[in-house]
Amino acid sequence: MGAVSTADPAWRELDSGACSIARTLAVIGEPWTVLVLRDLLNGVRRFDELVDHLGIARNVLTRRLATLVDAGLVETREYREPGRRARHEYRPTPAGRDLRPVLLALMAYGDRHHAGPDGPPAVVEHDCGAPVEVREVCAEGHVLTPTDRVRTRPGPGSRRRVGAGGSAG
């Protein structure tokens, strides 16, 4: 309510584009791209299966898969069914698999805020059979709750904004 803004001065002086969130969104921020990756991580790997399961237009899927392949998140592999010509299926690369925590965090949020009375649409289980969740943990071993405060500090790859410190009122 007060007249004083609480923006972290360090954050405000940082170049908004030199940001790992922005850089990742540049690849996967488009919703279909994330959902294609979700299905690939769940083992849906063939073009016609993806069209069928996602209900996505074929030309849109072609473009989204090309984006994912160009970004190094997905690779193609040839397969051949008896009596038919060779075709490709799409598999997540190790880099693509590294996005699993992003999808699990999106899922946890949706489970909590958009699931409705029936509960979560799906449960992700570890190989041991127990459900998997994402947790915020600090290097000292504290498990954070949503109300715990965090601070964003410049990292080694930060860029100071051109003109930072000048214009903000």
Added chain:
Amino acid sequence: MGAVSTADPAWRELDSGACSIARTLAVIGEPWTVLVLRDLLNGVRRFDELVDHLGIARNVLTRRLATLVDAGLVETREYREPGRRARHEYRPTPAGRDLRPVLLALMAYGDRHHAGPDGPPAVVEHDCGAPVEVREVCAEGHVLTPTDRVRTRPGPGSRRRVGAGGSAG
């Protein structure tokens, strides 16, 4: 390589839209929306400050903030600077704060795959001063590595697909 697709049959039979990832992306999948939320969580809360820090067009920011307010992720609060008319600032709601693990997971991915030789642009610290990360942990206490396998199972709110089991080849 083989002709057998490895899609989890349970996943393939589920309605692709009854998914907490899809539902969350329907709100925050648009990249600017996520970056506006990122700046709000970092304490940048005034319209002109957001325009300045994000380099976003005013009309686009107006629409993105309206989306976030409508979705219950952001609320407005009045403030008044001496001698000026009352204005609004934008603050994340508790629901908006619940998206922090999504942003931290995006950030961790970008730090790993897009940071370049200088290293991460920013570091998020807990109140105790130690850096924060997101971890995949199962209910049995196992901390997962990216190569650990997971399975997606139908949850209580799953919807079976219309025609599931019929068309897939």
